[in-house]
Amino acid sequence: MTRVAVVSFACGHTRLCLAADAVLALEPPDAAVPHVGHLLALLPGERSGQRVLLLEGGARVRVDGPIKMEEVGGEDILPAPCAMPPRLPVLGYAGFGDGVMVLLDVPALLASAPHAEGGVT
């Protein structure tokens, strides 16, 4: 059974995740790095435990904690509502506990970012 390692994090109260192999490093928070809520047009809530993710290609994005390594398998995927089919950068949704985790597409996330040298930053 295929299971994919992901790095999960938060944007306010919303749990998001990226494929773990696209995350090269976890760095200290840096206010100069764009917040994921800014990139996705999601208004962040309380910003606690922030870190910067160094992504493949050298791009950086700031996220809210807690940041965890998890695995997502087919049995975790929740069927999307008919009224809301996933659209990039959203790949789909996974259940964890009694909550929902939004699966993000890394290339689409980077494409939505204001590009500077080295990617998102």
Added chain:
Amino acid sequence: MSEGNAELRRLAERPEAAAAEAAQVPGVAMVLFRIGSRWCAVRAGDVREIALKGQVSRVPGAPPYVVGVALLRGRLVPVVQLETLLDAEARGEPPSTLPRMIVVSCGEDEVALVAEQAHGVVELVLEAGVAPAGMQAPFVAAELEWRGRMVAVLDPARLMEVVMAEAS
């Protein structure tokens, strides 16, 4: 005294009159709820549940009236801020924990409507409804008067059409 308590007192004091009144009026059971300053109603048979304080996950790229998705009974349900859809203007950041979610079904699809207050099931007479004047949204089937307030009767099928059209 609350309206519900006053109504209970009235029923208790004059049960025969209330029963006779109910028998004369062929009403439709509807769930009544308040969205902002507006009162809305949906046929009780179209309401799957009334959920309390749901945790909502925001969805990137969703239309402004979609607050996000909620996990209800193992299913993902889009959560809609109907007030935003009616007014077509943003009302700022909605709270992540919501007072009520009225989960309306339309076939296999469901949509949860954010409501500040749920009144419960009441009998409304649809024939007495007037065409919507103030609320021009296509999913408002009629407007009725209930205790001096105008109540917008929602059509779940049309509502789902609007949500799906905007989301896709």
